[in-house]
Amino acid sequence: MAKKTYDLLFKLLLIGDSGVGKTCILFRFSDDAFTTTFISTIGIDFKIKTVELRGKKIKLQIWDTAGQERFHTITTSYYRGAMGIMLVYDITNEKSFENIIKWLRNIDEHANEDVEKMILGNKCDMEDKRAVSKERGEAVAREHGIRFMETSAKASINIDRAFNELAEAILDKTAGREPGDHVDRVTVDRRQQSSTTGSCCNK
Amino acid sequence: MAYKARLRGFDDILQNDIIDIKKLKELAFNGIPDDQGKRAICWRLLLNYLPPERASWTAFLAQKRELYNHFIDEMIIIPGSQCSEGDHPLSLNPDSMWQTFFKDNEVLLQIDKDVRRLCPDISFFQQPTDFPCSQIVNSMDAKRLHRRVEFSVLKSANVERKGLGITKIALSLKKANEDYAPMAEGEEAHWEVVERILFLYAKLNPGQSYVQGMNEILGPIYYAFASDPDPNYREYAEADSFFCFTNLMSEIRDFFIKSLDETDCGINSMMSRLLVQLKNSDLDIWLKFQQLELRPQYYSFRWLTLLLSQEFPLPDVLRIWDSLFSDENRFDFLIYICCAMIIILRNQLLSGDFPSCLKLLQNFPPMDIQIILNKAVELSKQKV
Ligand SMILES: Nc1nc2c(ncn2[C@@H]2O[C@H](COP(=O)(O)OP(=O)(O)OP(=O)(O)O)[C@@H](O)[C@H]2O)c(=O)[nH]1
Ligand SMILES: [Mg+2]
Numbered sequence: 131m132a133k134k135t136y137d138l139l140f141k142l143l144l145i146g147d148s149g150v151g152k153t154c155i156l157f158r159f160s161d162d163a164f165t166t167t168f169i170s171t172i173g174i175d176f177k178i179k180t181v182e183l184r185g186k187k188i189k190l191q192i193w194d195t196a197g198q199e200r201f202h203t204i205t206t207s208y209y210r211g212a213m214g215i216m217l218v219y220d221i222t223n224e225k226s227f228e229n230i231i232k233w234l235r236n237i238d239e240h241a242n243e244d245v246e247k248m249i250l251g252n253k254c255d256m257e258d259k260r261a262v263s264k265e266r267g268e269a270v271a272r273e274h275g276i277r278f279m280e281t282s283a284k285a286s287i288n289i290d291r292a293f294n295e296l297a298e299a300i301l302d303k304t305a306g307r308e309p310g311d312h313v314d315r316v317t318v319d320r321r322q323q324s325s326t327t328g329s330c331c332n333k
Numbered sequence: 334m335a336y337k338a339r340l341r342g343f344d345d346i347l348q349n350d351i352i353d354i355k356k357l358k359e360l361a362f363n364g365i366p367d368d369q370g371k372r373a374i375c376w377r378l379l380l381n382y383l384p385p386e387r388a389s390w391t392a393f394l395a396q397k398r399e400l401y402n403h404f405i406d407e408m409i410i411i412p413g414s415q416c417s418e419g420d421h422p423l424s425l426n427p428d429s430m431w432q433t434f435f436k437d438n439e440v441l442l443q444i445d446k447d448v449r450r451l452c453p454d455i456s457f458f459q460q461p462t463d464f465p466c467s468q469i470v471n472s473m474d475a476k477r478l479h480r481r482v483e484f485s486v487l488k489s490a491n492v493e494r495k496g497l498g499i500t501k502i503a504l505s506l507k508k509a510n511e512d513y514a515p516m517a518e519g520e521e522a523h524w525e526v527v528e529r530i531l532f533l534y535a536k537l538n539p540g541q542s543y544v545q546g547m548n549e550i551l552g553p554i555y556y557a558f559a560s561d562p563d564p565n566y567r568e569y570a571e572a573d574s575f576f577c578f579t580n581l582m583s584e585i586r587d588f589f590i591k592s593l594d595e596t597d598c599g600i601n602s603m604m605s606r607l608l609v610q611l612k613n614s615d616l617d618i619w620l621k622f623q624q625l626e627l628r629p630q631y632y633s634f635r636w637l638t639l640l641l642s643q644e645f646p647l648p649d650v651l652r653i654w655d656s657l658f659s660d661e662n663r664f665d666f667l668i669y670i671c672c673a674m675i676i677i678l679r680n681q682l683l684s685g686d687f688p689s690c691l692k693l694l695q696n697f698p699p700m701d702i703q704i705i706l707n708k709a710v711e712l713s714k715q716k717v
Pocket of ligand 1: 146147148149150151152153154155165169170171172195196197198252253254255256281282283284285450
């Protein structure tokens with residue numbers, strides 16, 4: 131058995147409309163770089179980054195999902211195993227902000243009840259094209275009792291902070307829990323594939 | 334030498350009055366030469382666009398290309414340009430041109446995001462085309478599709494609905510993305526052409542409309558046609574790739590339709606087929622994946638949906654597609670290639686944990702594509 135190089139493993143998920151910058155955010159966080167042109171995400175993507183919080187090594191397993199409706203059956207199956215979810219919108223795109231409500235509903239339907247959430251208003255470097263004020267972002271977050279931050283993957287604003295804060299919130303909750311093999315993967319919610327067949331147990 | 338002989342092999346087949354498609358497939362399966370526009374002509378045949386009778390080509394192509402121009406005229410309309418009684422941006426009449434215009438723009442918005450993200454590792458799509466579409470590029474930008482959605486990126490959906498001050502907003506635009514800066518009047522970039530093809534496809538196939546990833550299917554076809562050294566063909570890269578793309582989509586569209594996921598031709602059944610193949614070809618890896626609960630949708634959903642176009646550099650994708658398009662039982666060979674890709678990584682996969690295996694599969698390591706193809710052929714022969 132390989133020795134564990136981390137103390138805890140957290141599974142995080144990035145969701146939000148297509149083009150809001152989920153892949154760029156993740157790339158900024160994992161590789162500390164930004165390229166303007168990224169291929170669009172088809173299905174899901176996956177990255178790992180280890181951070182240190184309160185003296186603990188925490189391995190973050192981050193799933194980057196595709197934004198378009200077509201991929202929802204594929205992507206919602208990842209919600210169940212997620213311990214933290216980043217909901218991303220684009221501050222220059224009103225529609226992507228309005229859809230946050232839709233994404234929240236998706237979480238209610240498919241994710242664990244105690245999942246930690248955070249709303250990110252991305253592309254805050256584009257002040258001249260802003261369509262959603264920071265206040266509106268904060269208001270929605272407050273209304274749902276969720277953390278909120280404006281970020282820029284391009285200018286590297288608040289990206290590390292956002293992930294650290296989310297991880298910390300999870301840490302508060304999971305304090306004391308040991309990393310076990312059972313948390314080593316995302317549990318796929320099979321109810322999704324065979325449509326709603328009543329209740330089903332999940333850990 | 335062998336290369337010259339291969340070229341001659343293609344010439345022999347392509348010079349016949351009636352082209353033997355079966356023979357062409359046999360030859361093309363092992364790769365089509367990169368030069369002399371061979372790939373472009375062969376793909377037109379392999380995708381059932383050009384008929385095998387050479388004598389009919391001139392008339393056939395002329396008719397198709399005219400049809401395509403007709404699509405452009407019909408479908409890229411600007412409301413208000415033709416005076417239509419009682420139509421205005423606030424109209425709730427479903428026949429309203431403005432209504433259609435706004436609905437189309439939602440689709441266009443997604444296309445626009447994706448064509449700007451097509452093949453970012455090469456500069457081809459940002460380059461101007463030698464053959465811009467004249468009615469578009471000489472319209473004072475009015476018919477340029479990306480102009481239509483720039484304002485909706487900028488402004489809220491409410492404004493779309495109200496439709497007020499559209500021209501004003503459109504005029505006060507700043508450059509969106511430096512690399513994809515708009516071209517001068519009379520010019521257009523390849524990505525704009527790709528955007529138009531996808532838009533027309535979405536309009537003509539409302540049941541499918543546009544789904545992300547279609548850009549990755551069109552990209553290589555358009556690239557092959559638009560880099561044809563023969564200007565007589567290159568000039569019509571747009572129309573020809575539209576029809577070839579349409580034909581190819583007719584074979585794989587089920588992968589793109591959510592409601593068909595569970596059907597025999599849907600993506601889930603393709604993923605199951607891959608898994609069965611893997612089980613038969615390499616039980617150890619299959620067991621390992623079972624144990625790790627590494628499901629095929631984590632990696633092969635994208636492989637299969639996009640015919641591997643996001644996994645390899647463009648020249649390799651072209652080479653893979655030579656084989657896929659020559660496959661008699663179209664897309665059986667795709668399963669073999671995917672399976673070969675997994676088996677080639679055997680040692681690493683068997684010793685890895687969940688994240689390292691998944692990372693490896695999602696970011697396939699660079700390697701000579703021929704190794705993968707040879708392995709795939711080997712697997713396909715084992716089956717008998
Ligand atoms: N100015 C600015 N542009 C950004 C920022 N983040 C992303 N972008 C741009 O937005 C585009 C889309 O970003 P992606 O990360 O590919 O979007 P996505 O959310 O992953 O989209 P899907 O994969 O389609 O769901 C990119 O081409 C970037 O140029 C940012 O912080 N600032
Ligand atoms: Mg993405």
